[in-house]
Amino acid sequence: MSEIRPIDWCDEFNIGVPEIDIQHRRLVQLFNDTLQWMGATSNLAGWENLVFDFLGYALYHFHSEEALANRYGYGQEQPSRALSHHGEHEAFMAHVKETQASLKSGKDVTKLDILSFIHDWLVNHIAHDDMPLGTYIRTKRGAELRH
Numbered sequence: 001m002s003e004i005r006p007i008d009w010c011d012e013f014n015i016g017v018p019e020i021d022i023q024h025r026r027l028v029q030l031f032n033d034t035l036q037w038m039g040a041t042s043n044l045a046g047w048e049n050l051v052f053d054f055l056g057y058a059l060y061h062f063h064s065e066e067a068l069a070n071r072y073g074y075g076q077e078q079p080s081r082a083l084s085h086h087g088e089h090e091a092f093m094a095h096v097k098e099t100q101a102s103l104k105s106g107k108d109v110t111k112l113d114i115l116s117f118i119h120d121w122l123v124n125h126i127a128h129d130d131m132p133l134g135t136y137i138r139t140k141r142g143a144e145l146r147h
């Protein structure tokens with residue numbers, strides 16, 4: 001597994017919304033745990049459970065992130081960003097479900113395929129999709145404090 005390295009949490013991942021940053025840390029931790037586990041064994045029997053755990057937490061995270069976005073009117077004020085943010089979450093879930101189906105039907109899915117997808121998706125999504133949402137919510141919260 002030398003091709004994929006654990007994700008080192010750094011300040012650049014913080015979007016400035018504490019409840020979301022905590023969840024992102026947890027997602028990164030789950031990814032790193034999975035990476036470590038997969039690197040330590042050649043037994044693929046636990047794959048489905050690992051993917052399922054990650055999927056469950058990711059789903060919870062996407063829901064809470066979008067609920068928070070809705071509470072601050074993201075969809076009304078920045079419709080194209082809100083739509084693409086939601087679309088990215090949907091695409092992630094669709095890809096993971098497809099992978100689960102492939103694993104079930106015995107198709108050739110490698111550790112590298114799955115882990116590199118999750119790695120790249122997480123890092124890119126936080127930087128490019130969650131960050132603008134963070135800026136938006138921070139601005140809204142700042143305005144609330146001034147009233």
Ligand SMILES: [Fe+2]
Nearest residue numbers: 065085129130
């Ligand atoms: Fe997101």
Ligand SMILES: [Fe+2]
Nearest residue numbers: 024065126130
């Ligand atoms: Fe997120």
